[in-house]
Amino acid sequence: MASLLVKGGRVIDPASSLDGTADVLIDNGRITAVGRDLPRNGAELLDASGLIVAPGFIDMHVHLREPGIEHSETIETGARAAAAGGFTSICCMPNTLPVNDNATVTSYIVERARQYALVNVFPIGAITKDSAGEELAAIGSMKSAGIVALSDDGRPVMNARVMRRAMEMAKSFGLPVIDHCEDLNLSSGGDMHEGVHSTRLGLRGIPSSSEDVMVARDILLAQTTGARFHVAHISSHRSIDMVRRAKERGLPVTSEATPHHFSISDADIAPYDSNYKMKPPLGSTCDTAAVIDGIVSGAIDAIATDHAPHPGSEKMQEFEKCPFGIIGLETAVGLSLEKLYHSGRISLMRLVELFTTGPARILGLERGSLAQGLPGDMTILNTELSWTYDVNHSFSKSKNSPFHGWKFRGGPVMTIVGGAVVWRRER
Amino acid sequence: MPTGLLGIEELSRGEVEAILHRARTFQPLQHQSYKKLDTLRGRMIVNLFFEASTRTRTSFEIAAKRLGADTVSITASGSSVSKGESLVDTLNTLAAMRPDAIVMRHAASGAPYFLAHHLAIPIVNAGDGTHEHPTQALLDALTILDHKPALEGLRVAIIGDIAHSRVARSNVHLLAKFGVDIVLCGPATLLPPELSAIATGVTLTNDIREAIEGADVIMMLRVQLERQHDPPLQAGEYFHFYGLRLDHMALAKPDAIVMHPGPINRGRELTSEVADFQQSVILNQVENGVAVRMAVLERVVGAHVEAARQKSGAVRESGLGI
16 A cells, blocks of 8 residues: 655644654555654655644544435535544444444444545444433444444433443443433423523523533442543533533543534524524533633543534424534534634644544544554644635535634645545645 | 514614504504505515414404505415425415515414525514514504603513513513613513513512502513413412402502403403403503504515615615605
């Protein structure tokens, strides 16, 4: 297999704390050397001068809708959108049709991804059968088939006893439990964050406490069971505070935040535009600030998109009828650079960490760094590039994004998976 | 987006005044034997009601007819909605028949806003979910002005299920534009604290006596059982603590008026004596509904026609004629 020499870029590798001009050599799909003035030795040359060269970005929370909901997205189109967003690895949630709650479905996803996906796809298995929240799924055999975590994303386990059992089994198999923390009784019927804006618009509110009580419950269960508990798309300031304190006590608790939860708040919602409807809902400006503070302080370990494609026909309805979720793979890096780095809140090193070692550590993936011998996955960024997001040119099958028309400063320009360039920005 | 009337919140004080001023001129018409004008002759107005309504639908229909327009009224149960057609497709179908305005009521908050983004026909909101009911607030203001010299300086108590009330929201937005002292009252579940932040001059209380104290206007709201998912009080308890009784009137200003958007539930929101009390203006509200809706339809259809004329290149000589 051919080799590739990425030359002269500013290499940022949080795992080794490297930040400086260097070359990266990939041979046979794996990283063989990082250093100054590496000899070319017939390798394909890629000039990265003026650009940031980082380990391949990992999005640990996406919905690929395959099998079963292919009119919204497929593994192929979702992976293509991921590549165009600078991601080399994505983890897909199990809420497909059928639910990924057994090894057969896991193997199907792994095989489809091997054939059709431009990027690495790691499935996440369901916690319970059919994600119904009652009986545990086939956790061990799914692990053997390739899942990297457990989650009943979108259909949270309401029964605390079931969650306790799940954590015990997750611990036995060395898997993290990712919980979409939402008390369904508190959030029932709600369409947006409960606050002055929901009151004004006459839309039923989802109180922050619906997230908070489940985060509190799961932290307690993680403490009891010793399982690794990861909070999906954390959005409320009180939840972030609880995770921060759990970490201080040394508990195995981690969290992720989505770009939309640190970029916009419920005050930015275009009235009754369902492209702003997702779960958890966009919080108050206080919540948005808390998410950014959590990213700065380390209470939040990773940035994940919760890429949730829905076709236009489902989003073109009365607000209360529209499904929850927005796409996010192609805007995540742009929003992060804009809202976190250019705003001066975090360094580029920290930003890269949130997309690489952060998720890799949570999932136990042997990726996210430029260490010798690791897969040759790289994300190349231009922090000054000005570009406009046009959702109609998205690689995703769905177009439900509130960021259509946004102008960005900085974004990914090239995605390399296993030493092969799978996407490059056209100018 | 064509000019319609979606909510009170986005109107300026001047626009509200213009509508009320115009409505005033239509009031005497209601007492003449010949009640018809030809302002909107040849125009077509569609009343599209996805929720049950007697007074609002009839009032809009009468208003349109008194302006000389043709009207068609459609209720959801008799339409293609029951055959699974989406809201956008239903409206697109109606729009293709070229009406000059669509008056619509829908159970989903924001439904008319969502449609206004996708249609080139003016939409008049006749009530959307728990959001707004703009013509109700306008007719309420007109009714208050029939009994009080001005809105400024008044104390208005709105009592009942505020959380689920589009009437309350529209009234709050309208009255706040005139610096009215607004007191909202109900049990905590029906009175979210965020209400005090949706407009200026709003205070909240859980005590009906405190709300009525010194009030110039008392607006009672219907208990919207169909929108309450977990009713906080049983009907009897509700009336006991939040129903309006004649003895409450001693707390209000001597010339205070009692209003209700209807339909009233005697013995649930107010006693029969209060409903028939001489200071009750509930039927004046209904009467004013026609005048206000005439003013709104004239403005909306007139503005639309004006916009179309402008688009076709004709010289615009005056304002909207309101």
